[in-house]
Amino acid sequence: MKRISLLLLSLLAVTVYAIDYDFPKQEIRAVWLTTIYGLDWPTRPATNEREQIRQKQELCTILDRLKEANFNTIFVQARLRGDVIYSSKIEPASNVFSGKYGSLPGYDPLAYAIEECHKRGMECHAFFVTFPVGSEKAVKEQGAYSVVKRKPNLCLKHDDHWYLDPGIPETTDYILSLVKEIVTNYDIDGIQFDYIRYPDKAKNFPDNKSYAKYGKGKKLADWRRENINRLVGRIHDWVKKEKPWVQVSSCPLGKYSRIAERPDATWTAYEDAYQDPKAWLQAGKQDMIVPMMYYKQKDFYPFVNNWKEQAKQRNMVAGLGVYRLSKQEGDWNLSEIINQISYIRQQGVNGCAFFRARFVVDDEKGIYSELKNNYFKYPAQLPPLTWLNNELKPEAPPEILVTREHNLLRLSWPDDGTNRHTYTVYYSLTDSIDTTKAQSILATGLRKNEIFLPVDISKEKGYTFSVTTSNRYRIESTPSYETYYYLSEYEK
Numbered sequence: 001m002k003r004i005s006l007l008l009l010s011l012l013a014v015t016v017y018a019i020d021y022d023f024p025k026q027e028i029r030a031v032w033l034t035t036i037y038g039l040d041w042p043t044r045p046a047t048n049e050r051e052q053i054r055q056k057q058e059l060c061t062i063l064d065r066l067k068e069a070n071f072n073t074i075f076v077q078a079r080l081r082g083d084v085i086y087s088s089k090i091e092p093a094s095n096v097f098s099g100k101y102g103s104l105p106g107y108d109p110l111a112y113a114i115e116e117c118h119k120r121g122m123e124c125h126a127f128f129v130t131f132p133v134g135s136e137k138a139v140k141e142q143g144a145y146s147v148v149k150r151k152p153n154l155c156l157k158h159d160d161h162w163y164l165d166p167g168i169p170e171t172t173d174y175i176l177s178l179v180k181e182i183v184t185n186y187d188i189d190g191i192q193f194d195y196i197r198y199p200d201k202a203k204n205f206p207d208n209k210s211y212a213k214y215g216k217g218k219k220l221a222d223w224r225r226e227n228i229n230r231l232v233g234r235i236h237d238w239v240k241k242e243k244p245w246v247q248v249s250s251c252p253l254g255k256y257s258r259i260a261e262r263p264d265a266t267w268t269a270y271e272d273a274y275q276d277p278k279a280w281l282q283a284g285k286q287d288m289i290v291p292m293m294y295y296k297q298k299d300f301y302p303f304v305n306n307w308k309e310q311a312k313q314r315n316m317v318a319g320l321g322v323y324r325l326s327k328q329e330g331d332w333n334l335s336e337i338i339n340q341i342s343y344i345r346q347q348g349v350n351g352c353a354f355f356r357a358r359f360v361v362d363d364e365k366g367i368y369s370e371l372k373n374n375y376f377k378y379p380a381q382l383p384p385l386t387w388l389n390n391e392l393k394p395e396a397p398p399e400i401l402v403t404r405e406h407n408l409l410r411l412s413w414p415d416d417g418t419n420r421h422t423y424t425v426y427y428s429l430t431d432s433i434d435t436t437k438a439q440s441i442l443a444t445g446l447r448k449n450e451i452f453l454p455v456d457i458s459k460e461k462g463y464t465f466s467v468t469t470s471n472r473y474r475i476e477s478t479p480s481y482e483t484y485y486y487l488s489e490y491e492k
Contacts, residue, residue: 023438027380028317028351030073030290031066031360032127035109036080038096040357042109045099052106055097060116065361067120069372070379072445075192075290075353076113078126078182082133082147082162086110088181092145101142114187121422121445123382125190125247126182130175130231131164132195147174156206158199166198166227167210172234179235183242190247191239192290196232197252197273198224224274229283236285244388245472249288251319251353252277254295254303256310261302278310286314287385290353294321296336304347313387315350322354325364334365341375350383378438381424382445384474394421396477397449400465402485408452409487413467413480415449421469422447426479428464435466435479460488 034040041059046052063074078085083094083101087108098105110126117124133139133155139146139162148155148162154174156165164171179191198205202224215223236248255262256277257270269275269291280286291307293300308316320340324330344352354360360368397413404410411425424444426433434440442465443451455461463485469477 023378024345024380025436025438025441026350026383028073028288028315028353028382029071029376029380030075030317030351030353031071031357032319032353032355033062033074033076033113033357035077035085035094035096036129042097045095045097046105047099049106055105056107056112059113062357062361063116063120063122065368066357067122069360069368070376071122072380072382073123073125073351073353074113074117074357075125075127076110076117077129078110079128079178081129081135081138082142083145084110084178086182086186088178090178090181091147092142095141102145110182110186118187118447121443121447123189123445125192125249126186126188127192127194127251128178128182130193130196131166131171132199133162133164135161158205159201161199163199163205165207165210166224166231167207167214169214169230172231175231176234176238180238180242183239183246188246190249190288191235192248192288193232193235193250196228196250197269197275202273221271221274225270225276225279228274229276229279232280232285233283240388245385247287247385249286249290249315250277250280251290251292254291254293254319255299256291256303256306259302259306262298265299281310281312281314284387287388288315288317288350290317290319292319292321292355293340294319294324294355296332300340301343304344304349308347308349315383317351317353318344318349319353319355322359322364322367323356325359325367332365334367334370337367338370338375379441379444380438381441381470381476382474384470384476386473386475389471389473389475391471391473391475393475394469394471394477396469396480397423397467399481400425400467400483402463402465402483404487405452407454407457409455409463409485410450410452411465411467412450419447420472423449424468424470424476425451426466426468429461431462431464431484433464433466433479433482435468455487457487457489460486462486 042055046055080094084091085094092102093104095101097109114124133147139148154164154168154171155162239246239248252275253269253273255265255268257268258265277289289311324332401412402409423446425442426435426440427442465483466479468479
């Protein structure tokens with residue numbers, strides 16, 4: 001039985017047409033859910049069935065809390081540092097879930113995360129640490145499982161950490177093999193690449209041999225960028241051939257390049273990390289770009305506009321450093337993050353993603369409360385992926401059937417049974433619905449064709465309901481016929 005959350009129920013206590021902030025009807029509201037070191041999930045390994053249940057409940061608690069604040073996207077860390085959180089034939093399962101490399105905790109954490117996100121009407125994207133494969137200590141702990149041991153020709157040591165060498169063509173093959181495992185075997189909505197760049201102090205990265213062998217007279221900086229460009233292109237092209245609705249995205253450094261407003265900018269994607277997201281976007285190899293904009297003031301605002309210009313018709317989502325609110329991580333004032341959210345909305349950015357989930361759900365300096373009660377007060381649909389498939393709109397269900405079951409209203413509608421669609425339910429406390437407004441959305445991203453709405457039967461009230469269908473590319477149908485239901489103490 002699917003029930004509407006308490007947050008959504010509270011919307012029914014006020015009229016949809018009250019004077020209110022002009023909330024976006026479509027917006028990406030994401031968090032990065034990190035699994036490395038158990039930072040967000042899990043808090044500790046599970047070594048028995050009881051601990052497995054606790055571990056699963058930890059995730060459900062996080063997702064429930066995010067859903068109550070109308071988040072709609074989870075970036076879950078599926079690959080850490082040469083280890084993964086799913087059933088892989090290529091790399092070992094991480095020790096954070098079971099306490100032992102190579103062993104899952106009695107369930108598949110990625111499959112479980114996807115299932116639980118979808119139950120809550122949220123998308124789940126697998127985020128993937130690309131080139132780093134662990135510290136010297138971690139490589140020793142992984143032993144024979146480590147890619148450093150299995151494929152030493154692909155790996156280089158730099159500053160006491162190991163990395164896959166982007167300059168070796170076989171590195172692209174290896175990373176693509178991991179992508180194929182996830183996309184083929186899991187019902188993910190997207191795959192996202194973190195650390196898809198050369199490491200810190202990249203000028204000292206020891207890739208002399210691969211540069212000499214494959215550089216072909218190119219400048220080192222250009223060659224390095226082309227190595228990453230090649231990987232991005234091959235991943236995108238394979239994914240679109242296999243499952244074209246799966247989104248391919250990345251989270252580059254927050255400052256693309258030195259721009260007129262900040263000619264002295266440091267630690268930029270293009271100059272310092274050899275990332276060229278502009279080239280990826282221009283070539284159509286990204287569906288979404290999520291730059292990690294964990295900065296203040298002059299290192300934030302000018303670059304928002306710069307990224308938006310690069311993204312064009314693709315989704316640009318600003319990565320916000322909510323962890324900076326912590327006293328140990330920067331001790332920012334809450335107003336810094338709130339002002340950034342306001343600014344990106346004013347500039348027409350497609351949404352924001354918060355690093356990390358734990359700082360949001362723990363309400364660091366009141367950020368969760370501010371989002372839930374104000375900025376994310378109403379649900380938001382995810383923007384349509386028109387460049388992937390601008391096909392004809394799906395058919396809308398004919399109408400919503402409303403039946404009373406004691407103190408619940410059951411809203412149901414026909415379903416085609418293909419599991420290819422999601423639904424958005426609209427409502428009004430008048431006799432018509434304005435489906436252009438976020439305030440009219442009761443629930444969205446639904447994967448089942450019914451919901452149950454608790455109601456106060458002691459108060460007579462009229463409701464109008466409508467529903468739309470969206471396909472895997474988020475193309476929305478026209479609304480169904482409106483259904484009016486008058487609630488009274490006596491069941492009809």
